Amino acid sequence: MFRAKKNYNNIIALGFLITSILFNSIFDELSLNANLNKYFNIQFLLIYFFSFNRFIYFSISPLFFLGLVNDSIAGSPFGLSSCIYILIYKIAVYQNTIKLRSIFKAEWIAFGISIFAAYILIFTIYSFLGNSYDFRMLIYNFVGTFFIYPIGWIFLKYIFLKMETVGNE
Amino acid sequence: MQADNSWFDKSNLRVFVVFIVCFGFIYLDSINQKIFNKTKSIINDVVAYTSYGVTYPIKKIITLPNFIKETIKLKDQHQQIKALENQIEELTEQNKFLKKDFKKFETFLSEENSVKFETVKAKVLIEAKNFISDSFIINKGSESGLKIGNPVIKNNYLIGQITEVNQKTSRGIFLTDINSRIPVLVGENLYQAILIGSPLVTSKLSLEFLPKNSELKNGDIIYTSEIEGVLKKGILVGTIIKSAENEENIKNTYSIKQHYEKLEVDYVSVLVK
Numbered sequence: 001m002f003r004a005k006k007n008y009n010n011i012i013a014l015g016f017l018i019t020s021i022l023f024n025s026i027f028d029e030l031s032l033n034a035n036l037n038k039y040f041n042i043q044f045l046l047i048y049f050f051s052f053n054r055f056i057y058f059s060i061s062p063l064f065f066l067g068l069v070n071d072s073i074a075g076s077p078f079g080l081s082s083c084i085y086i087l088i089y090k091i092a093v094y095q096n097t098i099k100l101r102s103i104f105k106a107e108w109i110a111f112g113i114s115i116f117a118a119y120i121l122i123f124t125i126y127s128f129l130g131n132s133y134d135f136r137m138l139i140y141n142f143v144g145t146f147f148i149y150p151i152g153w154i155f156l157k158y159i160f161l162k163m164e165t166v167g168n169e
Numbered sequence: 170m171q172a173d174n175s176w177f178d179k180s181n182l183r184v185f186v187v188f189i190v191c192f193g194f195i196y197l198d199s200i201n202q203k204i205f206n207k208t209k210s211i212i213n214d215v216v217a218y219t220s221y222g223v224t225y226p227i228k229k230i231i232t233l234p235n236f237i238k239e240t241i242k243l244k245d246q247h248q249q250i251k252a253l254e255n256q257i258e259e260l261t262e263q264n265k266f267l268k269k270d271f272k273k274f275e276t277f278l279s280e281e282n283s284v285k286f287e288t289v290k291a292k293v294l295i296e297a298k299n300f301i302s303d304s305f306i307i308n309k310g311s312e313s314g315l316k317i318g319n320p321v322i323k324n325n326y327l328i329g330q331i332t333e334v335n336q337k338t339s340r341g342i343f344l345t346d347i348n349s350r351i352p353v354l355v356g357e358n359l360y361q362a363i364l365i366g367s368p369l370v371t372s373k374l375s376l377e378f379l380p381k382n383s384e385l386k387n388g389d390i391i392y393t394s395e396i397e398g399v400l401k402k403g404i405l406v407g408t409i410i411k412s413a414e415n416e417e418n419i420k421n422t423y424s425i426k427q428h429y430e431k432l433e434v435d436y437v438s439v440l441v442k
Contacts, residue, residue, distance in 0.1 A: 022220045022223050022224060023224055023227070038298065038299060038300045038368070039300070041299075041300070060183055060184060060187055064187055064190075064191075067191075068194075068212065069216055072209075072212055072213050072216040072217070073216060073217075073220055073295060073297050073306075074297045074299055074301070074302060074304075075297060075302050075304045075332075075333065075340050075342075076301060076302065077195045077198050077199065078194045078195065078197075078198040078209055079190070079191040079192065079193070079194030079195040079198065080191075080195060082187070082191045082194075083188060083191040083192070083195070086184060086187055086188065086191070090181075090184055122301075125195060126301075129195070129199050131348070132347045132348045133301055133347060134347055134367075134368050134369060136369060137300045137301070137347075137368055137369070138300065140300070141300040
């Protein structure tokens with residue numbers, strides 16, 4: 001089930017996620033006043049893609065700790081991101097095991113389902129805690145993340161995974 | 170490998186336990202449990218400084234063109250100021266009345282100094298902007314006397330408030346954060362209102378609870394209203410900008426201009442008393 005991958009590819013994959021968490025403010029500076037990172041969530045995309053393709057560092061423990069780091073930086077309730085990361089991971093792994101990977105459309109819809117579950121969880125926890133949030137921002141972020149998946153998929157599948165294949169050869 | 174094909178297997182027990190731990194963390198965070206808060210405070214400090222250290226070189230590269238532009242601009246301004254100073258010197262030597270005026274101005278300035286707020290200068294380590302929050306982390310915490318609710322100032326304008334204090338770092342929210350609520354006074358008539366962060370409005374700020382008969386003019390200044398022990402009265406917040414074509418229509422035709430550039434938020438002052 002697990003594909004044999006060279007370690008550095010797994011490390012680079014994890015590096016992408018760490019970068020997307022730590023470099024939040026840099027992404028923000030790059031997008032200037034457009035605040036692009038408010039309209040899509042690159043972390044969800046990376047976690048889903050790498051979990052779906054069974055990269056070894058995309059497992060419960062690293063995602064749990066990275067979630068805590070993200071909460072610490074973003075100021076969200078401690079444990080929320082860990083919860084969401086693991087939920088996306090678990091759905092991605094399950095979808096991988098039922099051989100959904102052959103068709104892109106099915107993978108994309110499955111991604112939509114997994115992030116939909118994640119946003120429902122965010123909505124539920126925020127409502128439960130009584131924190132203020134803009135419901136429209138949640139929807140925009142969900143739609144943005146959903147529609148950016150094909151772009152991310154093309155980049156990761158045809159550039160990153162190609163590089164990986166060349167590396168393994 | 171068979172375990173992979175089933176939704177309920179032993180591996181899911183681990184996920185279940187982690188979920189319980191996560192929900193436990195969320196619960197402890199929401200009730201402000203003492204020991205949990207202390208641990209979280211240490212984690213926050215470590216993460217903030219690590220993140221700052223890792224992102225520092227790249228941030229510097231990104232902001233380099235802007236820094237060069239600003240330096241050139243400052244050099245020009247410095248030369249202009251020098252030229253003005255020379256002019257003032259010449260004029261004061263020529264005119265005694267001007268000298269007297271200058272003395273008056275000096276006295277005025279010294280009086281202004283006596284009512285200055287006590288501030289703590291801080292460096293912004295991280296700006297965290299996502300779809301839920303619009304916050305920043307600074308390098309001063311409870312050790313420097315910071316408390317929750319302290320106003321954060323940049324170029325004499327209020328930009329946010331402290332919401333979480335760790336030992337060596339603190340988190341503040343920008344005025345544009347959806348959780349930001351600041352009591353303000355608007356315009357010459359000092360209308361009372363609440364300034365609220367509205368992520369989907371162009372200026373990302375809106376005024377709520379304005380009196381029904383209020384009339385806002387273009388250029389009206391917004392000041393803070395006092396909350397005893399938390400917020401001082403009279404801190405500048407921004408100005409009202411009204412669109413020209415809708416000038417006659419009073420309601421919902423204004424936007425609020427903040428007087429700082431996003432990229433300028435590198436150092437801030439926190440009012441502690």
